[in-house]
Amino acid sequence: MKPPKFRYVAPRTLDDAIEHLASDPDAKVLSGGQSLMPLLAMRLAAPSILVDLQHVPGLDGIEDQGTSVLIGARVTHREIERSSVIAERLPILSSAVVHIAHPQIRSRGTFGGSTAHADPSGEWPTILLAVGATMHAVGPRGRRTIGADDFFVGPFTSTLAEDEILTHVSVPTTRTAWSFQEAAVKKGDYGLALVAATGTPRDGVLLDPRVTVGAAVGSVRRLAEVERLLAEAPLTEAVADEAAVTAAASIDPISDIHGNSEYRRKLVASLVRRAVRELTNGA
Amino acid sequence: MSITPEERLDVSMTINGRRYRATVEARRTLADFLREDAQLPGTKLGCEHGVCGACTVLLDDLPARACLTLAVQAEGRQIRTVESLADGQELNPLQRAFREQHGLQCGFCTAGFLMTATALLEENPTPTREDIVETVSGSLCRCTGYQTIVSAIEQAAAEGQTDTEGENQ
Incomplete structure (x- = not known):
C-alpha cells in the first residue's frame, strides 16, 4: 500500500499553484489528502505532480458576511467543528461534521478538498447542494463562481476544470429551516444514505425548499418531486409521510456489500420523513 | 523550477523535540519517514490507507494518520510519536x-x-x-x-x- 511515484511542489502563491496545476494534464491538487492519499495507496490515482496548497495564503478563514458565510477551501473539518460562527450561522454544518470520519481525519481533511472531490457519499456535497452554495474557483482564465446546481455533476465529478483551484465556498445563511440526516453502519463510516433539506420558513410554509440525497445514489442530487411537494403544502405529519413515499419512488439506489438497493430506498424514505419533521420544527 | 520524476526532496521536521533531516522521495509517507528514516518504529502501520488508526501521531499537537500524510507535507512541523510518552523505562x-x-x-x-x-x-x-x-x-x-x-x-x-x-x- 505505497503511493506511486509523483512529483511534488509546495507553491507559496496562488498564481504559482495555478501555473503548476496547468503545467501538466495529470497534475492534481493536494489539500488535506485524506481522500487522495488512500486513492494513491490503492493505486486508484496516478497524478504526475501533486500541488500542495498548504503554504498558499488566503485559502483559510471562516468569514461571516451577513447573508452568507465565506469558508476558505483549506479550512479543516475540525475547524468547522469548533467554529462559533458556523455553530451560530450554519448549524447544519455543525450537525453534519461529527459524521465525517474520525478526529484524526477531521484534523487534516479540508472543506474545499471534500467539496472538490465530490464524493457521492460526502456530507459537504450533499449539504452544499441543499443550501445552494456558491463555489469560488480560480484558474489560468481568471476567477469565476459556480452555483452548487452546476457544480456537482456526477460521482467524484464536478465542473471545476482540471487546471482550476477551488478557493472558497460561499454558504448562504438565509435558509433557517434545515435538517441533516445520515445513516451509517457505525458513526464515522461512509454513510449508507444522507439527506439534507433546507428552506426559508414564512407564515407556516417553506419557501424554496431544497432536498438532496447522497450516498444512497450514484451522485449527490436534488429530489425535485419532494421539493415540489414541500413547496405546495404546510409541513404536516401527513406531508412528511408523503415526502418519504415520494422520495423512495424518485430514486434508483445503488447496491453494494453494505446495503442493497431496496434497503437504501427505505433508508432514504425514513431519513426524508425525519428531515421534514425537523423542518416543521424549524418553521 | 526544474523537477524530474526521480526527484528526491530534502525534508526536515521536529520529532519528539529532536530535529530530523533526510532526503526522501515525494511519495514517502510520514509513517515510513518515522519508521525508516527517523528509526522510530513505535508508530505501527496497519492498513496503510487511513482506516485502522494504528499510525496515529500528533502533528502540531493534533492527531493525524501518519499513513495519510506525506513526509514532505510535514516539512518544518512538530511531530510527537509514542516514543515521546515514557521517560526512559518509566511509563507515563x-x-x-x-x-x-x-x-x-x-x-x-x-x-x-x-x-x-x-x-x-x-x-x-x-x-x-x-x-x-x-x-x-x-x-x-x-x-x-x-x-x-x-x-x-x-x-x-x-x-x-x-x-x-x-x-x-
Missing part, C-alpha cells in the same frame, strides 16, 4: 493506565490509541466516557473489545495527569 500515567486496565493485548494498535488519547486529554482533561468512545472510534483494536481501552483513558483522566513532556521539548 496514560501508559500505566493502559497496563493496569488491560487496555492492550497484542499491542499493535496501542501506539495509535495512546497518541489519540494524549490529544484528547490535552484538549479536554475531563472527558466523559462518551467523549472517549467518540474519540477512539477512529482506531481499530481486534484484541480488547475496546472497553478496557476506554477505561484506561478514563483512569488517566481521573488521575488528572497527562504527559505534557513532549510540549516542553
Whole structure:
C-alpha cells in the first residue's frame, strides 16, 4: 500500500499553484489528502505532480458576511467543528461534521478538498447542494463562481476544470429551516444514505425548499418531486409521510456489500420523513 | 523550477523535540519517514490507507494518520510519536493506565490509541466516557473489545495527569 511515484511542489502563491496545476494534464491538487492519499495507496490515482496548497495564503478563514458565510477551501473539518460562527450561522454544518470520519481525519481533511472531490457519499456535497452554495474557483482564465446546481455533476465529478483551484465556498445563511440526516453502519463510516433539506420558513410554509440525497445514489442530487411537494403544502405529519413515499419512488439506489438497493430506498424514505419533521420544527 | 520524476526532496521536521533531516522521495509517507528514516518504529502501520488508526501521531499537537500524510507535507512541523510518552523505562500515567486496565493485548494498535488519547486529554482533561468512545472510534483494536481501552483513558483522566513532556521539548 505505497503511493506511486509523483512529483511534488509546495507553491507559496496562488498564481504559482495555478501555473503548476496547468503545467501538466495529470497534475492534481493536494489539500488535506485524506481522500487522495488512500486513492494513491490503492493505486486508484496516478497524478504526475501533486500541488500542495498548504503554504498558499488566503485559502483559510471562516468569514461571516451577513447573508452568507465565506469558508476558505483549506479550512479543516475540525475547524468547522469548533467554529462559533458556523455553530451560530450554519448549524447544519455543525450537525453534519461529527459524521465525517474520525478526529484524526477531521484534523487534516479540508472543506474545499471534500467539496472538490465530490464524493457521492460526502456530507459537504450533499449539504452544499441543499443550501445552494456558491463555489469560488480560480484558474489560468481568471476567477469565476459556480452555483452548487452546476457544480456537482456526477460521482467524484464536478465542473471545476482540471487546471482550476477551488478557493472558497460561499454558504448562504438565509435558509433557517434545515435538517441533516445520515445513516451509517457505525458513526464515522461512509454513510449508507444522507439527506439534507433546507428552506426559508414564512407564515407556516417553506419557501424554496431544497432536498438532496447522497450516498444512497450514484451522485449527490436534488429530489425535485419532494421539493415540489414541500413547496405546495404546510409541513404536516401527513406531508412528511408523503415526502418519504415520494422520495423512495424518485430514486434508483445503488447496491453494494453494505446495503442493497431496496434497503437504501427505505433508508432514504425514513431519513426524508425525519428531515421534514425537523423542518416543521424549524418553521 | 526544474523537477524530474526521480526527484528526491530534502525534508526536515521536529520529532519528539529532536530535529530530523533526510532526503526522501515525494511519495514517502510520514509513517515510513518515522519508521525508516527517523528509526522510530513505535508508530505501527496497519492498513496503510487511513482506516485502522494504528499510525496515529500528533502533528502540531493534533492527531493525524501518519499513513495519510506525506513526509514532505510535514516539512518544518512538530511531530510527537509514542516514543515521546515514557521517560526512559518509566511509563507515563496514560501508559500505566493502559497496563493496569488491560487496555492492550497484542499491542499493535496501542501506539495509535495512546497518541489519540494524549490529544484528547490535552484538549479536554475531563472527558466523559462518551467523549472517549467518540474519540477512539477512529482506531481499530481486534484484541480488547475496546472497553478496557476506554477505561484506561478514563483512569488517566481521573488521575488528572497527562504527559505534557513532549510540549516542553
